[in-house]
Amino acid sequence: MTESFSTLRINADRMQDSFTQLALIGSTGDGGVNRTTFSEAHLAARKWFQAEIKNCGLEFRMDGAGNHSAFLASDSTDAPTLLLGSHLDSVPNGGRFDGALGVMAALEVLRTFKENRIKLKSNLEAIDFTDEEGTHLSLFGSSALAGHLHSEDLQNPYSGRENFTAGLARAGLTETGLLQAKRPKKKVAGYLEVHIEQGKSLERAGIDVGIVSAIVGYGSYRMSYVGRADHAGSTAMEDRLDAGQGVAAFILAARETVMRDFPSCVANVGKIEFAPGASNIVPARADFLLEFRSSDADQLSKLDVALVELAQQKAGQFGLALIMEPLGKHSPNLMSVEIQQMFQKACDGLGLSSRVLASGAIHDAQSLVDVCPIGMIFVPSVDGASHAPREFTKWDDCVNGANVLLQTVLKLAAE
Amino acid sequence: MTESFSTLRINADRMQDSFTQLALIGSTGDGGVNRTTFSEAHLAARKWFQAEIKNCGLEFRMDGAGNHSAFLASDSTDAPTLLLGSHLDSVPNGGRFDGALGVMAALEVLRTFKENRIKLKSNLEAIDFTDEEGTHLSLFGSSALAGHLHSEDLQNPYSGRENFTAGLARAGLTETGLLQAKRPKKKVAGYLEVHIEQGKSLERAGIDVGIVSAIVGYGSYRMSYVGRADHAGSTAMEDRLDAGQGVAAFILAARETVMRDFPSCVANVGKIEFAPGASNIVPARADFLLEFRSSDADQLSKLDVALVELAQQKAGQFGLALIMEPLGKHSPNLMSVEIQQMFQKACDGLGLSSRVLASGAIHDAQSLVDVCPIGMIFVPSVDGASHAPREFTKWDDCVNGANVLLQTVLKLAAE
Numbered sequence: 103m104t105e106s107f108s109t110l111r112i113n114a115d116r117m118q119d120s121f122t123q124l125a126l127i128g129s130t131g132d133g134g135v136n137r138t139t140f141s142e143a144h145l146a147a148r149k150w151f152q153a154e155i156k157n158c159g160l161e162f163r164m165d166g167a168g169n170h171s172a173f174l175a176s177d178s179t180d181a182p183t184l185l186l187g188s189h190l191d192s193v194p195n196g197g198r199f200d201g202a203l204g205v206m207a208a209l210e211v212l213r214t215f216k217e218n219r220i221k222l223k224s225n226l227e228a229i230d231f232t233d234e235e236g237t238h239l240s241l242f243g244s245s246a247l248a249g250h251l252h253s254e255d256l257q258n259p260y261s262g263r264e265n266f267t268a269g270l271a272r273a274g275l276t277e278t279g280l281l282q283a284k285r286p287k288k289k290v291a292g293y294l295e296v297h298i299e300q301g302k303s304l305e306r307a308g309i310d311v312g313i314v315s316a317i318v319g320y321g322s323y324r325m326s327y328v329g330r331a332d333h334a335g336s337t338a339m340e341d342r343l344d345a346g347q348g349v350a351a352f353i354l355a356a357r358e359t360v361m362r363d364f365p366s367c368v369a370n371v372g373k374i375e376f377a378p379g380a381s382n383i384v385p386a387r388a389d390f391l392l393e394f395r396s397s398d399a400d401q402l403s404k405l406d407v408a409l410v411e412l413a414q415q416k417a418g419q420f421g422l423a424l425i426m427e428p429l430g431k432h433s434p435n436l437m438s439v440e441i442q443q444m445f446q447k448a449c450d451g452l453g454l455s456s457r458v459l460a461s462g463a464i465h466d467a468q469s470l471v472d473v474c475p476i477g478m479i480f481v482p483s484v485d486g487a488s489h490a491p492r493e494f495t496k497w498d499d500c501v502n503g504a505n506v507l508l509q510t511v512l513k514l515a516a517e
Numbered sequence: 518m519t520e521s522f523s524t525l526r527i528n529a530d531r532m533q534d535s536f537t538q539l540a541l542i543g544s545t546g547d548g549g550v551n552r553t554t555f556s557e558a559h560l561a562a563r564k565w566f567q568a569e570i571k572n573c574g575l576e577f578r579m580d581g582a583g584n585h586s587a588f589l590a591s592d593s594t595d596a597p598t599l600l601l602g603s604h605l606d607s608v609p610n611g612g613r614f615d616g617a618l619g620v621m622a623a624l625e626v627l628r629t630f631k632e633n634r635i636k637l638k639s640n641l642e643a644i645d646f647t648d649e650e651g652t653h654l655s656l657f658g659s660s661a662l663a664g665h666l667h668s669e670d671l672q673n674p675y676s677g678r679e680n681f682t683a684g685l686a687r688a689g690l691t692e693t694g695l696l697q698a699k700r701p702k703k704k705v706a707g708y709l710e711v712h713i714e715q716g717k718s719l720e721r722a723g724i725d726v727g728i729v730s731a732i733v734g735y736g737s738y739r740m741s742y743v744g745r746a747d748h749a750g751s752t753a754m755e756d757r758l759d760a761g762q763g764v765a766a767f768i769l770a771a772r773e774t775v776m777r778d779f780p781s782c783v784a785n786v787g788k789i790e791f792a793p794g795a796s797n798i799v800p801a802r803a804d805f806l807l808e809f810r811s812s813d814a815d816q817l818s819k820l821d822v823a824l825v826e827l828a829q830q831k832a833g834q835f836g837l838a839l840i841m842e843p844l845g846k847h848s849p850n851l852m853s854v855e856i857q858q859m860f861q862k863a864c865d866g867l868g869l870s871s872r873v874l875a876s877g878a879i880h881d882a883q884s885l886v887d888v889c890p891i892g893m894i895f896v897p898s899v900d901g902a903s904h905a906p907r908e909f910t911k912w913d914d915c916v917n918g919a920n921v922l923l924q925t926v927l928k929l930a931a932e
Binding site: 335344354 | 746764790810
């Protein structure tokens with residue numbers, strides 16, 4: 103690549119025009135979008151994307167998993183493809199930036215490459231991955247492309263088989279097609295994604311760009327404290343084996359432990375139930391879901407041990423039994439160090455402040471870690487909001503993200 | 518009454534024989550009984566009671582609310598009636614002592630009076646009140662007798678209208694009959710009840726008999742902490758408004774406050790729910806039911822204020838909003854001081870240790886506080902168990918309760 107490209111920038115107004123058109127499709131009327139996968143609004147957004155790709159003079163492609171792409175070919179035969187992208191689906195009543203920004207930034211990078219007639223050593227593909235948010239199957243478009251999707255994965259979709267197969271039919275997809283969407287590793291040069299942070303660390307620190315070092319790993323448990331159901335009127339406080347006391351003590355102490363001893367990690371108790379569940383009966387049983395995340399495999403294991411010990415300690419403190427059922431454990435996914443360094447240089451060249459951080463949320467990028475080098479950047483989320491209509495990122499930050507992507511793609515894919 | 522009666526005792530073996538026969542009806546096979554009101558087992562128990570009354574040579578009576586009684590008439594015309602009793606219904610899979618002991622003790626007292634041909638200044642009635650446990654309408658037999666039951670109370674039974682009306686039909690009762698079961702105050706001389714403690718204070722202190730000073734009053738609230746639903750992976754711990762932290766802190770602190778500042782009171786959080794209720798979303802809302810009880814009206818009010826302040830304080834501590842909906846508040850019901858003194862003397866005369874205590878559970882006695890003087894005694898519950906098959910009271914303690922009842926009835930009703 104010639105040094106002259108270091109001053110190249112994406113067309114901020116053009117990208118904003120596309121982004122704004124897209125945000126109207128499935129609009130909730132209060133800044134958000136409702137584009138669950140294969141809903142009418144989601145299919146409309148994909149149709150619009152297909153038309154926009156053609157308007158840009160780019161090639162439209164779709165694979166068996168319904169991943170929609172703009173394609174810009176290298177002149178060299180058998181060149182691998184550098185993927186740039188994110189997703190156009192949303193959670194119910196989600197925000198207009200989550201996913202959409204990454205796809206629009208990718209498309210804008212391809213347009214900028216095309217209009218500047220930049221010679222490519224890799225093909226470029228701006229890809230909208232199917233169902234990142236998991237209306238049916240979390241990350242299924244990127245999993246299918248990576249060859250991680252198997253027929254048994256299709257049997258128990260979150261939405262139920264009937265909704266899933268009806269959705270596939272509406273989208274013109276088949277299960278056979280999904281399972282054949284795998285791309286050969288040698289044809290994939292890498293994957294880069296721009297996304298909003300969905301947290302407030304960048305905003306709080308006044309940093310322009312977050313360079314993702316890892317997508318967090320997580321562990322989760324279904325836990326139950328078991329005490330004794332007693333009459334809540336006639337049983338003295340000191341005679342109770344109250345499962346509610348155990349879980350309350352655990353919820354407070356888990357937060358304190360994470361904040362004190364694992365400051366880069368998080369934990370959550372998001373669901374809880376007392377049995378028998380009557381106002382006048384001391385809870386005999388408290389069932390709850392615990393999950394915790396860390397970008398560091400060693401920290402994740404230590405946090406796991408610490409939380410289990412804490413749960414046991416609270417059981418002992420209140421004379422309760424503890425039942426623990428592990429629900430899953432996934433290691434952190436590391437991003438390419440080389441691409442992180444390229445992002446860093448791109449930020450420096452653009453005069454943007456940056457910091458390395460971990461992604462607490464999952465992203466399509468993690469589907470591809472064993473396929474190709476992966477890079478991901480975050481732009482600030484105002485107030486850390488996400489998955490809600492109030493989700494917002496300043497347009498200048500969106501443009502910054504797209505320009506960092508452009509400069510990095512120049513390093514990776516320009517001849 | 519002549520002093521000669523001070524050595525009179527109930528027939529312990531005869532009472533045990535009746536008690537044991539009754540415990541077989543609706544037996545759960547592990548020591549408990551399943552006799553929800555108007556169930557087949559409950560109606561069988563009532564049929565058995567009716568036959569047992571006739572076997573004893575006592576008169577059987579039933580009122581419009583289905584209250585079943587053994588009746589022993591005074592010679593004097595227009596004598597009022599001293600009621601002795603409890604209930605034969607149980608909670609689902611309840612114990613064989615709760616209610617049944619009081620009815621069997623009352624019946625045995627009448628038999629003892631009859632066989633000793635003791636002259637009465639009041640009629641004596643051993644009564645089985647309908648639905649003390651509230652399968653359909655809590656305390657409805659005693660409420661009907663006291664004139665507290667109104668047609669609007671019948672519209673929303675716990676069991677639903679259909680089950681309720683079907684149950685009435687099975688029992689040969691009508692709603693009109695229920696509403697006409699009120700007895701004139703001047704015809705009711707008093708009400709005495711023997712019951713198991715359903716707590717462990719007597720057992721722990723090694724006391725034979727508890728003399729009830731009051732049936733506790735209670736307050737209850739539906740409360741909600743409201744924070745913000747954030748992504749539990751990407752939102753740092755310090756950036757969360759976690760409704761679960763608020764309720765956890767409240768549950769712990771409420772117990773501590775009651776034990777430290779209100780040692781004679783109790784409080785319970787028996788039901789809880791987090792919304793949106795997903796393992797990976799910080800709880801935006803925690804809804805829970807709080808109830809608290811005290812036998813002292815002043816303490817009840819102060820505890821109410823303290824718990825509300827505590828709830829507000831925890832909202833402030835975690836940056837949450839608090840929504841409170843009062844669900845009910847009932848003042849404590851005081852037992853007759855004169856009858857308490859008679860119970861005391863009876864215990865002393867029988868060589869039984871006794872202590873005054875409050876009933877944390879509700880009982881039919883409270884329906885009658887504005888109708889006549891009320892007295893209630895407790896006998897020890899092993900391990901404080903109740904409303905479960907493991908509920909148990911030693912037979913000697915049951916006999917003690919019946920003899921205290923006998924001696925007190927001699928003071929109140931013998932000429």
